Amino acid sequence: MTVSQSNSEYDRGVSGGDTIMKVRDTSVTFDMDRGESRVLDSVDMDIQRNEIIGVVGESGSGKSMFASALLDAIVDPGQLSGDITYYPESGDAEGQDILEFDKEERRQYRWEEVSMVFQGAMSSFNPVRKIETHFIETLTAHDENVEEGLERAREILRDLYLDPDRVLESYPHELSGGMTQRALIALSLVLEPEVLVMDEPTAALDLLMQRSIISLIRDLKERYDLTIVFITHDLPLVADIADRISVLYAFEFIEIGPTNEILEDAKHPYTRLLLKSTPNLGSPIEDMRPVEGSAPDPVNVPEGCSFHPRCPLADEQCVAENPGPYEVSGGGDHFAHCHHWEDASDAIPMMEEGANRADADERADRPSTAGYGDRSGDPVVSVDDLEVHFEEDTGFLSFFSDPDVVKAVDGVSLDVYEKDVVVLVGESGCGKTTLGKTAVGLQEPTGGSVKFHGEDIWDVKRSGGEDVNWGQIRRSLQIVHQDPGSSLNPHRRVKASLEEPLRRWNKDLDGNDRRQRILSLLTHVGMTPPEDYIERYPHQLSGGEQQRVALIRSMMMNPEVILADEPVSALDVSLRVEMMDLMIQLQEMFGTSYLFISHDLSNARYISEKTGGRIGVLYLGELVEIGPPEQIIQNPQHPYTQALRWATPELNPQEERATEAPIRKIDIPDPKNPPSGCRYHTRCPEAREVCKEQKPETYDAPTNVESHQGTCFRMVDDHEYWESEPLPEGEEGTLGDSGSAGDEGTATGD
Ligand code: SF4
Ligand code: SF4
Numbered sequence: 001m002t003v004s005q006s007n008s009e010y011d012r013g014v015s016g017g018d019t020i021m022k023v024r025d026t027s028v029t030f031d032m033d034r035g036e037s038r039v040l041d042s043v044d045m046d047i048q049r050n051e052i053i054g055v056v057g058e059s060g061s062g063k064s065m066f067a068s069a070l071l072d073a074i075v076d077p078g079q080l081s082g083d084i085t086y087y088p089e090s091g092d093a094e095g096q097d098i099l100e101f102d103k104e105e106r107r108q109y110r111w112e113e114v115s116m117v118f119q120g121a122m123s124s125f126n127p128v129r130k131i132e133t134h135f136i137e138t139l140t141a142h143d144e145n146v147e148e149g150l151e152r153a154r155e156i157l158r159d160l161y162l163d164p165d166r167v168l169e170s171y172p173h174e175l176s177g178g179m180t181q182r183a184l185i186a187l188s189l190v191l192e193p194e195v196l197v198m199d200e201p202t203a204a205l206d207l208l209m210q211r212s213i214i215s216l217i218r219d220l221k222e223r224y225d226l227t228i229v230f231i232t233h234d235l236p237l238v239a240d241i242a243d244r245i246s247v248l249y250a251f252e253f254i255e256i257g258p259t260n261e262i263l264e265d266a267k268h269p270y271t272r273l274l275l276k277s278t279p280n281l282g283s284p285i286e287d288m289r290p291v292e293g294s295a296p297d298p299v300n301v302p303e304g305c306s307f308h309p310r311c312p313l314a315d316e317q318c319v320a321e322n323p324g325p326y327e328v329s330g331g332g333d334h335f336a337h338c339h340h341w342e343d344a345s346d347a348i349p350m351m352e353e354g355a356n357r358a359d360a361d362e363r364a365d366r367p368s369t370a371g372y373g374d375r376s377g378d379p380v381v382s383v384d385d386l387e388v389h390f391e392e393d394t395g396f397l398s399f400f401s402d403p404d405v406v407k408a409v410d411g412v413s414l415d416v417y418e419k420d421v422v423v424l425v426g427e428s429g430c431g432k433t434t435l436g437k438t439a440v441g442l443q444e445p446t447g448g449s450v451k452f453h454g455e456d457i458w459d460v461k462r463s464g465g466e467d468v469n470w471g472q473i474r475r476s477l478q479i480v481h482q483d484p485g486s487s488l489n490p491h492r493r494v495k496a497s498l499e500e501p502l503r504r505w506n507k508d509l510d511g512n513d514r515r516q517r518i519l520s521l522l523t524h525v526g527m528t529p530p531e532d533y534i535e536r537y538p539h540q541l542s543g544g545e546q547q548r549v550a551l552i553r554s555m556m557m558n559p560e561v562i563l564a565d566e567p568v569s570a571l572d573v574s575l576r577v578e579m580m581d582l583m584i585q586l587q588e589m590f591g592t593s594y595l596f597i598s599h600d601l602s603n604a605r606y607i608s609e610k611t612g613g614r615i616g617v618l619y620l621g622e623l624v625e626i627g628p629p630e631q632i633i634q635n636p637q638h639p640y641t642q643a644l645r646w647a648t649p650e651l652n653p654q655e656e657r658a659t660e661a662p663i664r665k666i667d668i669p670d671p672k673n674p675p676s677g678c679r680y681h682t683r684c685p686e687a688r689e690v691c692k693e694q695k696p697e698t699y700d701a702p703t704n705v706e707s708h709q710g711t712c713f714r715m716v717d718d719h720e721y722w723e724s725e726p727l728p729e730g731e732e733g734t735l736g737d738s739g740s741a742g743d744e745g746t747a748t749g750d
C-alpha cells in the first residue's frame with residue numbers, strides 16, 4: 001500500500017478523474033487584536049464533476065469558510081489566499097483561476113457557474129418581497145430573459161414538488177420552512193449553475209422534511225447534471241447521499257475518501273472518534289463515546305498535528321510534524337493526515353460488522369419492561385386528558401368571524417415518575433413543547449388536569465393545596481432551554497447566576513458554603529478550574545459550557561422534574577453524548593426526572609435507553625405511541641413512528657434502507673384544521689376509509705411489552721379497519737420514492 005506525505009502524490013491520487021474545481025493551499029485569515037486567526041488553513045481538495053461530496057465538520061471547524069471560498073465570497077476583513085481553479089468544460093486543461101477574476105467575471109461566475117444554498121431560507125429571502133420578485137431580480141441582475149427564466153423556475157419548483165403558482169405568488173412567511181428551503185434551492189438553480197454549494201441546507205428542518213429534501217437533492221443532481229458540495233455537521237445525514245466524504249478538523253481537511261470506506265474503516269483517529277460519538281439508532285449505546293477535549297481556537301492551533309492534544313495515539317512525532325496526506329487505500333482516492341493511520345483501527349475499534357443489527361434485534365425482542373425505571377410508585381407529575389387550545393389572533397377580522405383555534409395539545413395523558421425519563425418526539429408544531437410546558441406548570445391547560453403528587457397544580461395556585469404549595473411546585477418543576485443563552489443573564493457572571501437559586505432556596509447556606517457548592521458542581525461537570533469559570537460571563541463560555549451552567553442552575557433548586565427542551569440540539573454532534581451523559585449523572589445525584597424534548601430520534605434513543613426511560617411520539621397534539629426505546633426504535637407500531645424511524649439518518653453503510661417513503665405527504669396538515677378521524681390519515685400509507693371517520697383510542701401494542709401503547713387501528717386484531725377499503729392513492733396524494741409528493745394532488749398539499 002502506498003504511504004505518502006507529499007502533495008504531489010495527493011495530486012496524482014485525487015486528480016485522476018474529471019475535476020471541476022481544484023483547491024490548493026487555500027487559506028482564510030482574519031487579523032485580530034490577539035493575533036492572526038486562520039479559519040481555513042492551507043486546504044487542498046479536488047471536486048469531481050457530477051459527484052456529491054460531503055464536507056463534514058463541527059462548528060468552528062472552517063466548513064462555512066470553505067464554502068464561501070469556493071465562491072470567492074469571503075467577507076471583509078477576511079483574506080482569502082491560495083489557488084482555486086474552476087474547469088467549466090470537461091477536459092479543459094487550463095481552467096480559470098477564480099481569485100484572478102475581475103468584477104464582471106466574478107459576477108458571472110457566482111450563481112451562473114457556482115451557486116450556493118444557505119441554511120435558514122427565511123433569512124435568505126427578503127420578507128417584504130414575493131418569492132417571484134426574488135427570481136425576477138436574480139434573472140435581471142444576470143441579464144437573463146425573465147420570461148424564459150420564470151418558466152424554468154416553474155419547472156424546477158415542480159421538480160421540487162411545489163405548486164409553482166402558489167409559491168411564486170407567496171411572501172416567504174406564507175410558506176412552511178420546508179417549502180421556503182425548496183424555493184431557495186430552486187432560486188439557486190434558476191441560472192443553471194454547474195456546481196451547487198449547500199451549506200447546512202436542511203439543518204433547520206424536521207426529520208421528515210430533511211430526509212425528503214436529501215432524496216430530492218439526489219434527484220436534482222441527476223436531472224440537472226450538477227456537482228454538489230454538501231456542507232454539514234451531521235455525518236449520518238450526508239452519508240446517505242455523498243459519493244465521497246471529507247472531514248474538517250481545526251480548519252484543515254484531515255481525511256477524505258469514498259463514503260463507504262470512511263464509514264466502514266476511517267483511518268484518521270478524529271474521524272473514528274467522531275463516528276463513535278455520533279448518536280444513532282443502530283450502534284450499541286455503550287459504544288457511543290464523546291470526543292474528549294475541545295477543538296482549538298483559530299488563533300492558537302497546536303503545532304504539529306492539530307489533533308494531538310485530544311488524540312489517544314499522539315506521540316512526539318505528532319507534536320513535532322504536521323502530517324501531510326497519507327494515501328491509505330490502494331484505490332488512490334482515500335487520504336488521511338495522520339502519521340499513525342495504520343494503527344488507528346486497532347487503537348480505536350469501531351463496532352464489529354453486523355453487531356449493531358444483531359444487537360438491535362436482540363433489544364427489540366426483550367419481552368418485558370423488567371429492568372426499566374421503576375414506575376411502580378405514584379407519579380410525580382400526572383397529566384390527564386390534557387388540552388391546550390390557543391385562539392389565534394386574527395386582528396380586525398375577528399370582528400366578523402370566530403377566531404381560529406389551534407389544538408396544540410389534545411387529549412394527552414401521561415405520568416412521569418420519580419427518576420423517570422420521558423422523551424417527547426415529533427415534528428415542529430406537534431405540540432411537544434406545549435405539552436412539556438403545561439406539564440411543568442408554565443402553561444395553563446384549557447382542559448384536563450396536571451397534577452403534582454396527586455394535587456391539581458392550578459387549584460393549588462388559586463386556592464392553596466393540602467400537602468404542597470405553589471412555591472414548592474415552582475421550585476420542583478424546572479426548565480432547561482435549547483438555547484442556554486436565553487436562561488442565563490448575559491450581564492451576570494457564572495457565580496452570580498448560580499448563587500441566585502441557592503440564596504433563594506437554601507437560606508441556611510452562608511456565602512462560603514454557596515461558593516464551595518458552586519465550585520464542586522462546576523468541577524463535577526468538567527468546568528475546571530472552577531475558580532476561573534465562576535468569574536466568566538456567558539459570552540465567554542462555549543455553547544456546551546453555557547448548557548452545563550444552565551443545567552446545574554436548574555439542579556441547584558433540587559427539582560423533581562426538569563423539562564429539558566431540545567437541550568442538546570444546538571450542540572455539536574461530538575458533544576451531544578457527553579451532555580446527555582452529564583444529565584444522566586446529575587439525575588443520579590439529584591434524583592430528578594426528565595421530560596426531554598427532541599426532534600431527533602437518535603438523541604431520544606440514547607438518553608431513554610441509557611436510563612430505562614420511554615419515548616412518546618406526538619402528532620398534531622396527540623400522543624400516538626409511547627413505549628420503551630427498544631420497541632419504539634426497532635419495532636414501531638404506529639405508521640407515523642415508522643416514518644420518523646425511516647427518516648432518521650443511519651451510519652451503517654451495510655444497512656439496506658427503504659428508498660420508498662412510508663408517508664403520503666411531506667408537509668404536516670394545518671393544526672387549526674386537523675384532519676377528521678385519525679389525524680394521521682392524510683399522510684398515512686396504511687390509511688383506510690374507517691380512518692377518515694373514526695378516531696382511534698389508545699391500545700396496547702401487540703408486542704407483549706407492558707408500557708408500549710399506541711393509537712392505530714392496526715394494533716387491534718379484530719377491528720373493522722381490516723375490512724375497510726384502503727384510501728385511494730390519488731385522493732390524498734401519494735409520495736414517490738424520493739420521499740416527495742408524486743402527483744399534483746400532493747403538490748397542492750404543500
Ligand atoms: S498525527 Fe498523531 S496526533 Fe495526529 S491524528 Fe495521527 S496519531 Fe493522532
Ligand atoms: S388509524 Fe389508520 S390512518 Fe391512523 S395511523 Fe392507523 S392506519 Fe394510519
